[in-house]
Amino acid sequence: MVRQRPMGLLVAIMTLVGGGVTEAQEATPGLPPTLRVLTAADEMPEMFSFEPSEAPGLERELIEGFCRLHGLRLESVPVRDFGQIISMLERGDGDVITGIVVTPKRRERIAFTSQLFPIRHLIVTRQPDGPVGDPSVLRSLRVGVIPGTSWEDVVIDAGVPDDRRVAFTDAGALFDGLRDGRIHAVVVPLFDFALARKRDAALVAGAFVGPKGSAAFGVRKTAPQLLGALNSYLNVTRQSRHHLMFRYLDERALSLIALARKD
Numbered sequence: 001m002v003r004q005r006p007m008g009l010l011v012a013i014m015t016l017v018g019g020g021v022t023e024a025q026e027a028t029p030g031l032p033p034t035l036r037v038l039t040a041a042d043e044m045p046e047m048f049s050f051e052p053s054e055a056p057g058l059e060r061e062l063i064e065g066f067c068r069l070h071g072l073r074l075e076s077v078p079v080r081d082f083g084q085i086i087s088m089l090e091r092g093d094g095d096v097i098t099g100i101v102v103t104p105k106r107r108e109r110i111a112f113t114s115q116l117f118p119i120r121h122l123i124v125t126r127q128p129d130g131p132v133g134d135p136s137v138l139r140s141l142r143v144g145v146i147p148g149t150s151w152e153d154v155v156i157d158a159g160v161p162d163d164r165r166v167a168f169t170d171a172g173a174l175f176d177g178l179r180d181g182r183i184h185a186v187v188v189p190l191f192d193f194a195l196a197r198k199r200d201a202a203l204v205a206g207a208f209v210g211p212k213g214s215a216a217f218g219v220r221k222t223a224p225q226l227l228g229a230l231n232s233y234l235n236v237t238r239q240s241r242h243h244l245m246f247r248y249l250d251e252r253a254l255s256l257i258a259l260a261r262k263d
Contacts, residue, residue: 028070030225035067038085038094041078042170044195046248048098050076058244059098059116066233080170083148086110089220096226097218101150101189111223112216113230117241118257119213120190121154123206126178132185132206141184142166144174154210155187175200189215194253205256 027033039048039059048057056064060076067074077094079085086109089097101119102112123132132138138160145152145165155165166183168174175196177183187209188196197203217234219227245254 027072028229031070031072031229032095032226034073034075035063035096036075036077036094037063037096037098038077038079038088039098040082040085040170041080042172043098044171044192046195046198047191048076050078055247058241058248061244062116062234062237062241063096063098065237066230069233070229081148082146082170085148086218089218092220095219095223096230099215100218102214102216103150103153106218109221110218111221111227112214112218113227114234115214115216116234117191117215117245119150119215120208121151121187121210121213122190122193122208124178124186124188124193124196125184125204125206126200127202127204129184129204131204135207135209138185138187138209139164142182144168144177144183144186146170146174150213151186151188158187158209171196175203178203190253190256191215191249194249194256197252198250 039050044057045051045053046055046057048060049055064074066072077088079088085097085100086106088094089110097110099116100106100112102115106112123135123138125132132141135158138155138158141160141164143155143160143165145155145167146169147167152165166177168177171188171192174183174186174188178186179200179202185206193203193205197205217230219230245257249257
């Protein structure tokens with residue numbers, strides 16, 4: 001594991017809560033000088049913005065703090081087909097996957113850091129339709145999915161048959177399908193619902209479905225030094241992540257997160 005420098009850790013924490021930083025002069029030995037970050041191309045800017053911004057997104061702020069601490073350059077790599085993101089990591093097209101949901105099947109292929117934030121999937125409909133309070137009801141609805149995602153996995157595990165699942169290329173198209181009536185419901189992680197609802201107040205939260213989970217950073221199993229450095233960084237910035245949630249999520253979203261933790 002890479003040895004951490006206490007002053008560097010303090011700088012990283014100050015960065016996450018709004019303090020200034022000075023970029024390190026040299027990259028930490030054992031880490032790539034440029035950290036290539038694989039991120040879904042349709043990721044909402046509150047999580048990861050591809051454009052320079054004073055509010056670069058929760059996950060990007062974390063990655064930027066890590067890069068400053070270790071003197072790394074950050075290169076963002078938008079991924080249009082999320083189903084290929086793990087293959088891209090495995091063949092060396094990137095070094096880190098941002099905010100991917102941890103699943104047993106994915107653990108067979110890549111390593112995951114400690115938890116970034118908890119994940120619960122929930123059923124989402126749109127007014128004038130009301131909330132779906134019973135996951136078994138999904139089996140009779142047209143449900144939108146994005147192939148290769150945990151969103152699709154949860155819908156399949158809920159027993160929704162093939163002929164009731166409608167595939168979309170990305171989250172924008174998925175929510176458009178819900179808006180124009182092509183589908184009745186979607187199943188998405190709580191964070192994605194909270195951010196989507198900021199843009200469409202007609203979205204309605206229903207029941208949680210599937211097991212509790214975690215979002216984490218994904219790295220190659222052949223990169224133990226990078227994994228160790230990321231885990232050390234996430235450990236000391238745990239409290240700062242709570243501040244970031246308050247920055248990017250509204251009160252309603254934070255209340256749902258609290259409910260999901262208790263459920």
